[in-house]
Amino acid sequence: MSGDIGQDNEALRGDPTHKVVVLSPDWSRALDASAACRFQLRLAREDILEGGTSVFDPTDDRLGPAREQQRRTGSFAGRLRLLPKEGTAFEAQVSVVAGAPAGVEAVGPRDLAVMQYVAERQVPAGLEREWSRHPLHHSPDVVALYEADGTLRYISPSVTDVLGYTPEEMTGKVTIDLVHPDDVEPMIDAMLAVGAAPGPSQPVAFRVRHQDGRWRHLEVMLKDLSDDPEVGGSTVHFRDITDRVEALGASFFDGLTALDGSSAGVANLGLDGRPVRFNDRFSDVLGLPREALLRLGTLADALHPDDRDAHRAELRRVVDGGAATSSEWRVARSGGTVAWVAWTVQRPVVAGVLSDLLVVTVEDVTPRKDAERAWDLLTPREQEALALVVDGLNNRDIAAALHVSIHTVKHHVQGVLRKLEVPDRARAAERIAARVRDDR
Known part of the structure; x- marks a missing residue:
């Protein structure tokens, strides 16, 4: 049930700054959540789908009475302590109702609980003034300090050169809404990985909207300091790598013409799984002429019906930034025969940015x-x-x-x-x- 609750709810999949969490009736499980909430509560999409994650601090003495009040009256409003899956608990002003709150479309059965909240400040007041005296304040790279919920508390003046906004225009806002919609999920995954992995974080890249409406590619270094009482948030360093991405991206995709001379079956798929281009060997291995391949809605349509769902799930994992994967699938060839194809798929990273094309190699393993x-x-x-x-x-x-x-x-x-x-x-x-x- 948890995977379907909020798919048609604009409040969950629309404005990324909107804070809505769908709870089980007893508040013990988060069944769905908007992007901002998953970011703040350190919830990966898998955590939501599994449906076993609570968002409340179980040691909070106010939790039981609050739940009882909502059960009796249909609503609760007050302060509670929320607990991220990874990280430090924080205070928030919470509103929980049975069904949908005002202004939010219904998200499921009426016996569900729907929570909205506003997190209280975690970054100590005055810290941004201290940062303004730091040498990094004058760095060409942009330095920022965020609350756990993504509220920007400080950003260095160089943001004007990179994104066109003044620091005053950005401070106090939740800037997740500036991230390209296709990059919101990878950004959340990257933020979660920062807290989970020891040692320095690896740079990641996202597209962020410039004040003039253009998308800029930013290389970002993240550091989670929410457990540090002197910081209480995350520090972010980023630089504009748009020129490098565009230059390398053009040469990368031009270089894909080399696939035509490959002895292996090689193809590029769109992120929806649709064949975009492929060499002759790819067509031979699948046993389908070029025209038939180009008519496919997705490559899954060429597979045995029993393999299609697993194939689509594998593609989604790779599209979402998962590691390259290898597997074997049955292909329904022209003439009604079935062949086995070994398949490797990856989403290349070009200048730190995930490409918009998948690279697939295939090999006929029917004899084996x-x-x-x-x-x-x-x-x-x-x-x-x-x-x-x-x-x-x-x-x-x-x-x-x-x-x-x-x-x-x-x-x-x-x-x-x-x-x-x-x-x-x-x-x-x-x-x-x-x-x-x-x-x-």
């Missing part, structure tokens, strides 16, 4: 899969005999190696030929040779 299925048909003794046939041994030598009679060897070999549906030993050895080599 056929050999594996054929091998599994044989008894252990038949497998031993066939492995020795592959090595070139005659019946007498096989009998000696297995310590059985020649008659027994002949019986095993005949069983192999019958199960593999081949006329002689040579064809049996040829069909199974790849499987035997892999096993060794």
